[in-house]
Amino acid sequence: MKLENGTYQTKAGSTVEISGEHGGISHVSFDWVEEPNACIDCRVDPYPHHWGKDEDGNDEWRLYWECDRCGGGSSRLERVPQVVHEGQMRIGDLTIRVHHLDDGRRIIPTEDFEAFLAWLENGPGISPEDARMLGMLLRQTGEG
Numbered sequence: 001m002k003l004e005n006g007t008y009q010t011k012a013g014s015t016v017e018i019s020g021e022h023g024g025i026s027h028v029s030f031d032w033v034e035e036p037n038a039c040i041d042c043r044v045d046p047y048p049h050h051w052g053k054d055e056d057g058n059d060e061w062r063l064y065w066e067c068d069r070c071g072g073g074s075s076r077l078e079r080v081p082q083v084v085h086e087g088q089m090r091i092g093d094l095t096i097r098v099h100h101l102d103d104g105r106r107i108i109p110t111e112d113f114e115a116f117l118a119w120l121e122n123g124p125g126i127s128p129e130d131a132r133m134l135g136m137l138l139r140q141t142g143e144g
């Protein structure tokens, strides 16, 4: 069993990129400082291990590291959603980017959201039509 091509991340921020025609290329960026149960002597296994199914029935993959000094450890990998389309949305005189992710979510980049908040605070205010569009957008971007 192999991991699908894509980018994966542990809770502490180490990343694994799986690529190649047959998913055989693995590029690991291991954060020795941030990972719990890790020290600078730890040796990372370059390919994630299939751990089994989680309680929701999803395949669980883990990054493993071994160590003679600290005993090593592992951490669950979560797939990092990829941007498949970058759209734009106009609200009054403001344009913000909306990223469509491959898991179906739509997100607003942080700097665009901050620009939107500044615009709300300092701008001309929003029309009822803008408010309606904004409500639609926020419902689409919400998780779940």
Ligand SMILES: [Zn+2]
Residues within 6 Å of the ligand: 037, 038, 039, 040, 041, 042, 043, 066, 067, 068, 069, 070, 071, 072
């Ligand atoms: Zn160690």
